[in-house]
Amino acid sequence: MKLKQFFLSIVIILLYTIFGTITYGDHSLMLIFTLSSVFMISLFIFKKVDKEEYFKYIGLLIVPFLSILLFISIGYSEYSRTILYLIFIPISSCLAYLYFKYRKIIIVLFSIALFYSVGYILFPNIFSFLQNRNAVVNKLLPNVTIIDENNKKVNLEKDKIIVLDFWSTSCAICFAKFPYLEKTFEKYQNNPKVEIYTVNVPLKNDDFVKTNKILDSIGYKFPKLYAKSSKEIKDSLNISSFPHLLILKNGQIRYDGTFIEDKTVIYNTESEIEKLLKE
Template sequence: MAKSWNKTNIAVQYLMWSSLLIFTYFVSGIIFGGNHIWMSLTIQLSTILATYCFIYITKCKKIGVGFLYVIFPLLVLLIMPLFFFNDALKFTWIYLLTVPFFFMLTWFLYPRKKIAHLIIFVLPVIFSFYLFPNVLTYINNLNPKTGSEFPEIKFTDINKRSFKVDRDKIVLLDFWSTKCGICYKKFPDLEKLFLKYHGNKNVQIYSVHVPYPYDDFQKTKSMVINLGYKFPTIFAVSKNETLNKLNFNAFPHYVIIKNNKIEYSGFLQIQDNLIVGNAEKEIDKLLLMKN
C-alpha cells in the first residue's frame, strides 16, 4: 500500500510540473494581451526556473524524464494549432525553439559554476527582444509585391468622398480592420511615426480601414474620431479588392509607396532593435534615394 501511495505521490508531483508551464503560458497571454515578445520572455524564464526547481526538488538525474514532465505537455499544446491554422507557426516557432533549448541548457548547466547560471538568464532577453521580432517580421514579409506599380484601389475619406493617394510622394499605408485587436495596439506607434514626419512634405502617412461585411461605416467613423489620433484615416471600399490586389490576408499590413511603386509591403515596427522591417529606416532610406 505504501509503495502504491509513493507512486501516486510521484505522479501528482510530475503532473504539477507538467501543468506549470501551460498555466504560465495562458496567464501570460492574458496579462500581456497576446504580445508574443513579452509572452516568450515569460515562458523562457519560466522554463529555466521550472527546470531548476524540478532538478532541485525531485533530485531527478534523467533528462528524458525531466523533458517528458516539464516541457513535453506544453510542446504538444503548441504543436496542435499547426494542424488547424496555416499561419500558426509564425508565432509558435519561438516557443518550439526556445523551450527545449532552455530546458536542455539549464539541465546541463545546473551542476556548473554560478556564473553560467547568470548567463542563462540573459539569453531570454536577447531571444525575445532581438531575435523574435526580427524573425517574425522577416516571416511576415516573405514574397512581398515590391517593385510593382501600386494598383488602382478605391478609397474614400472620412466623409465618404472619393480619395486618391498621392503617388508622387512617399506614402505609408497602415491597413487594418475592426476585428484586429493588435491593430489598435499598433496605432500609438503609427502616431509617433506620423508626428515625426508630419512636417516633411515628401512623406504622407495614413491608416486604412479595410471593411468586413458586418462593418457599419458611420460606427467605424465615430470610433476613429473618438480614438483621437492625429494621423488621417482613409477607408477602402472593398475588402476583397484591397487584399487581392495587394496580395495579403492578415492585419495589420503596411505598404510604402514612392513614385507609384510599392517599395515595401509587409509588417513594420518602429523599435530601434529591429533590423528587418523598421518603419523609420525604410522611410529614411527612401528619402535618401534619388527619384
C-alpha cells in the same frame, strides 16, 4: 499516468496560456516568462527526482508543449511566433541542469541575460524577418477604391511616398500600433515627399459614420481614409489580416508587410521610408 505526472505534462501549456492572457499576447514577455518557468521547474525536477529519471520528467515537462507548437507550426506553415520556443525551451532545461550540477551563479546570470535577449532582441527581429522577408517589392498598385471621411474617392498622388496602414475595428493590435504610427506621422508631416494614412477596411456590421469618429475621438492627427469594400482589398491587394502596411512610390507598391515601429528591428517602417527617400 500518475496525477503529478499528468500535471507536469500540462503545466507549461497552462503557464503559457496565463502569460498570454496577462501580457495581452506580447510574445517578447511571454518568451521570457515561459523560458524562466521552464528553468525553475526543471531545477525543481533535478532536485526532487532520481538521476535515472531526469530524462523522463524533463520530457514530460517540455515535450507536450513543444509538440503542440510544432504541430501548429507545420499545420499553418508559420514559424515566426514559435521557432524560438522550439529552440530555447530545451536550452532552458539544460541551463537548469548546469546550475544544479555546478552551483555557479554565473549560470543564472547568463540564463537571465539569454532569456531577456531572446525576448527583446531575437524575437522581434526573427518575427519581422519571417513575416516581412518578401515585403520589399516593386509591383503596380491595383485599382482599388479608397474614400475620405466625406465618402469621396481619393486619388493617391503618384509623385510621393505614401504609407497606408490598413486596419479594422475588430483588430486590437491595430489600436495598439496607432500611437507609434502617430509618432511616424509627426516625424514626416512637414516632409512634402511623404504622406501617411490609416485605411479602415470595413467589416460586415460596421457603420461608416461611427467608424469615422473612432480615431477622431481618441485625438490622433494622422489622416484617415477608408476602403470601400473588404472584398476588393482582399481580392486586389491580398490583404485579409490586420494591421497591414503598404508603402507606395510612383504608383508602385514598394513595401507590402507589417508596421514595425522599433528602429532596432529589421524592416522597420522608418528605415523603409528613408530608403525610398534616398532613391
